[in-house]
Amino acid sequence: MISRRAALLTGLTLPLSRSAGEPGLEAFFALLSLVSKDVEAARKELAAGWRDSYAILLLEMLRLIKREPGVTRLLDALTEYTRKGFGPDLKAWLRWAWSLEYAPHSRYAEFKGSLYANIDARMRNFFPPGVKALIRLDQVEWGGVPVNGIPPLVHPAMLPAGEAQYLKDSNIVFGIEQGGEAKAYPKRILAWHEMALDRVGDVDLTIVYCTLCGTVIPYRSETAGRKFSFGTSGLLYQSSKLMFDEETQSLWPTLQGKPMIGTLAGSGMELDFVPVVTSTWGEWRKRYPGTKVLSLETRHKRDYSEGAAYRDYFATDELMFEVARRDNRLRNKDEVLAIRIRGTRPLAIAAKLLARRAVYELEHDGVRITIRTEGGANRAFVDGKQIPAYRAFWFGWYAQNPDTVLIR
Numbered sequence: 001m002i003s004r005r006a007a008l009l010t011g012l013t014l015p016l017s018r019s020a021g022e023p024g025l026e027a028f029f030a031l032l033s034l035v036s037k038d039v040e041a042a043r044k045e046l047a048a049g050w051r052d053s054y055a056i057l058l059l060e061m062l063r064l065i066k067r068e069p070g071v072t073r074l075l076d077a078l079t080e081y082t083r084k085g086f087g088p089d090l091k092a093w094l095r096w097a098w099s100l101e102y103a104p105h106s107r108y109a110e111f112k113g114s115l116y117a118n119i120d121a122r123m124r125n126f127f128p129p130g131v132k133a134l135i136r137l138d139q140v141e142w143g144g145v146p147v148n149g150i151p152p153l154v155h156p157a158m159l160p161a162g163e164a165q166y167l168k169d170s171n172i173v174f175g176i177e178q179g180g181e182a183k184a185y186p187k188r189i190l191a192w193h194e195m196a197l198d199r200v201g202d203v204d205l206t207i208v209y210c211t212l213c214g215t216v217i218p219y220r221s222e223t224a225g226r227k228f229s230f231g232t233s234g235l236l237y238q239s240s241k242l243m244f245d246e247e248t249q250s251l252w253p254t255l256q257g258k259p260m261i262g263t264l265a266g267s268g269m270e271l272d273f274v275p276v277v278t279s280t281w282g283e284w285r286k287r288y289p290g291t292k293v294l295s296l297e298t299r300h301k302r303d304y305s306e307g308a309a310y311r312d313y314f315a316t317d318e319l320m321f322e323v324a325r326r327d328n329r330l331r332n333k334d335e336v337l338a339i340r341i342r343g344t345r346p347l348a349i350a351a352k353l354l355a356r357r358a359v360y361e362l363e364h365d366g367v368r369i370t371i372r373t374e375g376g377a378n379r380a381f382v383d384g385k386q387i388p389a390y391r392a393f394w395f396g397w398y399a400q401n402p403d404t405v406l407i408r
Contacts, residue, residue, distance in 0.1 A: 023049045025111050028057045031077060032070040043077060050081045053103040056138040059093050060115055063141060091322045098324040102136050109137060119234070120146035125249040126233060132265040135237060135253070139324055140261070143236045147244075150232050151300060152195035158183065158292040161285050166296055169282025171306050173293070174216045175377070176200050176207070176276050182288035184281065185209075189294050190216070191309035192302040194241060195232055196294075197221070205274065206230045208254045210241040211310050212320060213396025214335065216278070217388075219257055219271040226269075238399040239321040255392075255400050273388045275379070283375030323399040329406055332395040336406070337378045339389045341367055346401040350408035351391065354378055364405065 023046050030042035046054070058074050065071060075088060086092040105111065113127030119142060127137075167173075173184040179201020187209075190196060196207040204221040206228075221227055228245040230252070235242045241254045250262030257271035277284075285291060296304055303309075313320055317332045326332070335351035344365035354360055360371045370381045371389075380389035398404060 021049075022105055022107075023054070025057075025105075025107055025114070028054075028061070028111070031058075031073050032061070032065065039073065046077065047081065051103070052082055052097075053100055054105055055082055055093070056097050057105060057108065057111055059090065059097060060112065060138075060141075062090060062093075064115065064119070094322050095324070097138060098136070102138070104138065109133070112137060112140075116142060116235075120149075122147045123234065126235070126244065126251055126261065131262060134260045134265050137261070140235055140237050140242065140251075141321065143234055143241075143321070145232075145234045147234050148231045149234055150192075150194050152197055152231060153190075153193045153294075153298060154197045156196060156198065157295040157297050159295045161289060161291050161293060164281075164293045164295075166304075167281045167293065168306070169280060169285075171281045173279055173281050173284050174207075174209070174276055175279050175284045175288070175291070176205070176218050176274065177288060178203055178205075178274055182284075182291040184284050184288075184291050184293040185216075186281065186294055188304050188306045188309065189296070189298065189302075192300070192304065193298070195230065195243065197230070200274075203274070206243070206271075207276075208241065208243060210254050210396070211313070212236070212393075213240040213255065214333065214393035215240075215255060215338070215390055215396065216276055217254060217257070217273050217390055218276050219273050221271075223271050224267075224269050236321055238323050238396070239319060240396050240400065253400065255396065273390075275386050275388045276390055277377040277379060278391045279375055279377035283377060286375075319395065323395060325399055325402055326395055327398045327402075327406075330394040330408060333393045335391050336394050336397060337371065337380070337389050338392045338397050338401075339364075339369070339380055339387070341365075341369075341382070341387065346397075346404040348392070348394070348397055348401075348404050348406050350406075351378070353408055362407065 027042040027045040030038045033039050055078060058078050062074050109127040109131045110129045113124040116123035172187040175184050181201040183200050190209045191211050194209045194211060198205055205218045206221045207218045209216045228247055230243045230245055233242045233244045233251055237253045242251045243254055244251050248263045250259040250264040252259050259265050259269055336348035337351060339347040344367055347364050354371060354373045358373055362369055367382060372379050380387050
């Protein structure tokens with residue numbers, strides 16, 4: 001039996017209880033113990049009850065543990081129990097683990113909450129024992145920051161267009177026009193915050209920018225008669241941002257706008273989203289001369305110069321975090337215009353195709369869609385009414401929408 005004291009010497013938080021018929025969670029943690037006899041006891045317990053679906057628990061630890069001898073112990077245990085030879089290639093291990101049937105340890109959520117609580121105690125709230133999850137928990141990983149470690153902009157200061165001297169006409173902005181009011185959110189600012197809680201046209205919006213998957217989506221903050229206050233969880237699902245609501249601590253994948261982990265999972269709630277365009281400041285201001293735009297006075301110190309945020313990430317086609325599935329019909333970070341219409345399959349249209357067509361018309365699952373492109377900005381219409389559509393990196397959209405229809 002592994003002592004609680006020995007496991008705590010690893011610096012990890014240890015759950016107290018254990019499940020019959022499975023290795024106790026303390027056995028996984030105790031592989032990192034400073035007490036040799038406890039390490040040996042842990043290895044025997046894991047070997048006796050091993051299933052390959054348990055590998056993700058060791059991989060979760062490897063994501064966070066950087067010091068020796070812990071790394072070597074975890075890799076040796078993985079190689080011994082699984083008979084796989086991926087060595088230190090964590091992405092290869094993850095791809096293999098995700099290829100398995102999802103049959104996690106019965107207390108995997110509790111393990112995850114206990115592990116991530118060492119990053120930020122608030123993360124334990126996302127994974128209480130028995131938490132309901134509609135997505136694979138093993139595909140949820142830490143993004144490198146604590147809860148709200150990338151600080152959202154909350155009702156940020158705005159400027160009239162004529163006072164925004166810091167912007168050049170070529171700067172990229174995300175534009176929203178709602179209820180007769182137009183606002184622009186420059187990429188150079190929003191990329192540092194990834195979320196803005198604002199009000200446009202008398203509608204409260206949660207404007208989410210997943211920099212990793214290249215997507216800005218403005219969601220209405222109210223659904224099913226309830227208004228939610230959203231924040232950044234510090235976690236990712238399939239290399240895309242997971243936001244959480246302060247009211248229930250449920251986790252919402254930003255590409256879906258639905259609660260997928262927590263008390264609201266399976267509730268049928270879904271956030272409505274409003275149209276947004278990716279444009280240049282010059283084109284947006286020309287179309288909406290009365291627009292307002294984010295001020296540099298955000299109450300945060302950042303390098304808000306054009307292209308400063310995520311410069312290295314945007315410069316290559318490489319991913320920062322692994323995804324379970326890819327599709328090579330386009331490059332990872334090729335942009336698509338993503339369209340979701342209830343009752344139809346997800347739709348993605350290559351941005352390069354639309355750049356060559358001022359007007360592009362198609363029929364999709366019985367719905368006639370017209371896309372107009374002006375100054376690089378794409379706007380989608382059905383029956384003359386603009387519908388929500390947004391730019392996304394192909395890899396991020398496909399990872400969560402493998403049944404998508406791609407037009408290129």
